[in-house]
Amino acid sequence: MIQLNGIHKVYDDGFQALKDITLTFEEGKINVLIGPSGCGKTTTMKLLNRLTNYTEGQILIDDKDIKQVNPIELRRQMGYVIQNIGLFPHMTIYDNVATVPKLLKWDKQKIKQKVDDLLRMVNLDPEVYRNRYPAELSGGQQQRIGVIRALAAEPSTILMDEPFSALDPISREQLQDELVRLQKEINKTIVFVTHDMDEAIKIADQIIIMKSGQVVQKGSPQEILANPANDFVKEFIGEERLGSALPSVEKLMTKQLFTVYQSDSVEKAIEHMVMYQMKEIPVTDHDGKYMGMLDLFTAMNQSDKSIHALLDHNRKTVALNAGSEQLIADNLFETYDTLGVVSEDNTLVGVIKREQLLHTLQHFYELKRGGQ
Structure with missing residues (x-):
């Protein structure tokens, strides 16, 4: 260096x-x-x-x-x-x-x-x-x-x-x-x-x-x-x-987060998702570190289990400093509707939703074509 x-x-x-x-x-x-x-x-x-x-x-x-x-x-x-x-x-x-x-x-x-x-x-x-x-x-x-x-x-x-x-x-x-x-x-x-x-x-x-x-x-x-x-x-x-x-990943993401802790009950997670009309919700520990994503249907079908047991631990995250081009090139939204955005120490700082990304891309390419 x-x-x-x-x-x-x-x-x-x-x-x-x-x-x-x-x-x-x-x-x-x-x-x-x-x-x-x-x-x-x-x-x-x-x-x-x-x-x-x-x-x-x-x-x-x-x-x-x-x-x-x-x-x-x-x-x-x-x-x-x-x-x-x-x-x-x-x-x-x-x-x-x-x-x-x-x-x-x-x-x-x-x-x-x-x-x-x-x-x-x-x-x-x-x-x-x-x-x-x-x-x-x-x-x-x-x-x-x-x-x-x-x-x-x-x-x-x-x-x-x-x-x-x-x-x-x-x-x-x-x-x-x-x-x-x-x-x-x-x-x-x-x-x-x-x-x-x-x-x-x-x-x-x-x-x-x-x-x-x-x-x-x-x-x-x-x-x-x-x-x-x-x-x-x-x-x-x-x-x-x-x-x-x-736009940068930071501009694409939503910073106002609705999350649950890994130690919370599944019932609480379901209540949050229903209240805020979410298909899935990010899960963190008490230090704000990202643990995974929990989807509503999995939670409702297996409400007797712990949040940890139901988490999708393999879902990829988006680095805060990543470029939007890389986000598209990696095709991360082919499978998922929501991805967590994390800082270098894996703290959850936001989420990006597929719908949000598609809307931004549509607007960007309309501008590139002069609005045609």
Whole structure:
């Protein structure tokens, strides 16, 4: 995990590039820094491998202050991918990818195996491409080599500074897809700088929007599209993109809950469901932790049993921080009418009903079609 605490950066001429940046780059996620030119996004990234130093504050990587780490050692522990790729033109693809493992004095057979594995990972046949030179590859192929060279020494963190911006639109889109696919396999902490909002939305787990050296908003693409923090964010995202966001799970759910405790009687649960016209009711313990869902017909047919014995313990729940797209993709409402929404500690915070979700989706797609 990478943590920036109260970071300031002031240049010798007095220009303050960064102002009190406090951030966490999530482990195993693609964290995208984005904002207009001069906002501080590239400066923020270059602090992480000490290509530039901060004036005030602290940066921790896995709880270790980076100022206590030798800069050369720090850089060898990180992959770095830049816009102009930076492949060595006089070296073969094999030697380019093997650069850092050789510096680390890896065994020759281990290096060869690693290079071949990485080439296959980006769909480049080692037998075909291993001994070629950069000039013999297309721009998209060269950028793939740039990416796997950053992965060769198995770093936990990859820094990517507008790596795809110089490519044609088709190659760029292919590499964005490739990065998202690769991340599912390699599970690295990626810090990715871009000025392209569409790219950020497509690849990011976390987007950090910057302006004038400060963080304006951070969150998942879904959260930012659904809840832009201010007019600057709205303008930067663009009206056409704002209309593409489904409501968050928090906005979809009903927070006013009618629940029963697992220790209550079945008769009490039936009374509640009849009184509030509910087909089923969520059950919690006395600390508010979600225990399961009890449906009315089961309760009426087996009223002699305890609530615990009648609970549907296997029913899935919805995480409060889940995206609506995931809710739909998982098809959770195919079987059930109501699902509990839970926080990270399994506290019940709301429910989502199938009818409510369908109504929201209908309204959303009507808006997308211009009301037609």
